[in-house]
Amino acid sequence: xxxxxxxxxxxxREKAAALGxxxxxxxxxxxxxxxxxxxxxxxxxDGFNQLLSCGHLELTLEALVVDKRxxxxxxxxxANEALNRLLEVGYTFR
Numbered sequence: 001x002x003x004x005x006x007x008x009x010x011x012x013r014e015k016a017a018a019l020g021x022x023x024x025x026x027x028x029x030x031x032x033x034x035x036x037x038x039x040x041x042x043x044x045x046d047g048f049n050q051l052l053s054c055g056h057l058e059l060t061l062e063a064l065v066v067d068k069r070x071x072x073x074x075x076x077x078x079a080n081e082a083l084n085r086l087l088e089v090g091y092t093f094r
Contacts, residue, residue, distance in 0.1 A: 005070045006031035012059040016047050019054055023047040032073060035061055039078040044085060057091045066093075 006028040013023045023046040026034050038045050038061060045061035057063055065074050065082035074082075 001070070001073060002032050003028065005035075005064065005073055008067075008070070009035070009061065009064055012061075012064060016051060016056070016059045019051075019056060021047045021050045021054070035065065036074070036078060039065065039074070039081045048085070052089055057086060057089070058094075060086075062086050063091070 006026075009026065009031055010028070013025070016023055048057075048060050048062065051057055051059050062082040062085045064070055065079055066086065071079055
């Protein structure tokens with residue numbers, strides 16, 4: 001499951017890069033730890049505001065964390081933090 005998450009996050013970063021949004025590379029082996037660390041603080045994930053501006057929040061780390069494919073990888077606190085960040089900016093789930 002962690003490998004699928006890492007691959008999905010890498011694909012999201014590639015799509016963001018195609019939109020001209022630079023995001024820090026994350027090694028597959030570090031993807032879950034990096035995601036958890038990002039959600040433990042108040043700092044938004046890389047590119048969050050830029051993706052918000054261009055209407056592509058589905059490419060954010062936060063959107064991946066609340067994706068039903070990956071919720072089991074995260075604690076309730078981490079998932080709630082991701083969800084709150086998305087809801088605060090009016091993200092609508094498809």
